Amino acid sequence: MEVPMSEAVAIVVGSFVLVTATGFVAVHYHREQMHRKLLRRLDYHRDWWDWGSARR
Structure with missing residues (x-):
């Protein structure tokens, strides 16, 4: 069974788009x-600073 050229190109382009989208999702x-x-680190340091200054 031979696949016409336009279907082969569509399969290659579609596969490329799916792989690229997967990469973008992983990076995001x-x-x-x-x-x-x-943000958790900033909250920790902010809370620590407030706690320390409230002690004085």
């Missing part, structure tokens, strides 16, 4: 996790 997820991690 990783950046969101790093953003949350940094």
Whole structure:
């Protein structure tokens, strides 16, 4: 069974689009996790600073 050229091109382009989209989703997820991690660190340091100044 031979696949016509236009279908083969469509399959290759569609596969490329799916792989690219998957990569973008993975990068976006990783950046969101790093953003949350940094925000948690900022909250910790802010709370620690407030706690220390309230003690004086």
